[in-house]
Amino acid sequence: NAGVTQTPKFQVLKTGQSMTLQCAQDMNHEYMSWYRQDPGMGLRLIHYSVGAGITDQGEVPNGYNVSRSTTEDFPLRLLSAAPSQTSVYFCASSLTGPSSYNEQFFGPGTRLTVL
Amino acid sequence: DQQVKQNSPSLSVQEGRISILNCDYTNSMFDYFLWYKKYPAEGPTFLISISSIKDKNEDGRFTVFLNKSAKHLSLHIVPSQPGDSAVYFCAASKAAGNKLTFGGGTRVLVKP
Secondary structure, three states: OOOEEEEOOEEEEOOOOOEEEEEEEOOOOOEEEEEEEEOOOEEEEEEEEEEOOEEEEOOOOOOEEEOOOOOOEOOEEEOOOOHHHOEEEEEEEEOOOOOOOOOOEEOOOEEEEEO | OOOEEOOOOEEEEEOOOOEEEEEEEOOOOEEEEEEEEEOOOOOOEEEEEEEOOOOEEEEOOEEEEEEOOOOEEEEEEOOOOHHHOEEEEEEEEEOOOOOEEEOOOEEEEEEO
């Protein structure tokens, strides 16, 4: 199993550009989520999905879109990048959703810089 | 307003001694708590967890203590090893789902 994979590892964008951060998992996990990590702020939840076709907002959703067309993939889209979106982005997945507690598995992260 | 806080951004400890990491939370709806460990350029990895019905959970060298009345949890690492040098995040979850609220992290350095 590859676990949770993320591409790209690094990205530099100019303000106003758009891009998609890719996330895939091969563990047949229903629950997937995106976090951003900023110094001193820990990880903050951007969006999450409890299954294919179902997504919801987390703590800091503004400026980001997600979709979940398959169980395996959960891409994160930046429609018009801003310097405030400079961060490290982590995708995570876990076995089940709302009514249980399961260990979340994290990808290696994408380091994004917006100039 | 941060609902989960780790007030010590860094901790330095000698190899073989105890490392104690602290975490405070404000939301009384949190009922499940986790610690994650993160090495540079890697994603966080799960370390240990505790449910609010317990006050202690052990896993090898790692023990988590929960004081619900004080809304405080701590992670003890005994004995500390150089490989434990990493950033540690505490996280909390409410009963309704897997959404995790993370603290800001504590960077631990274990000196040989």
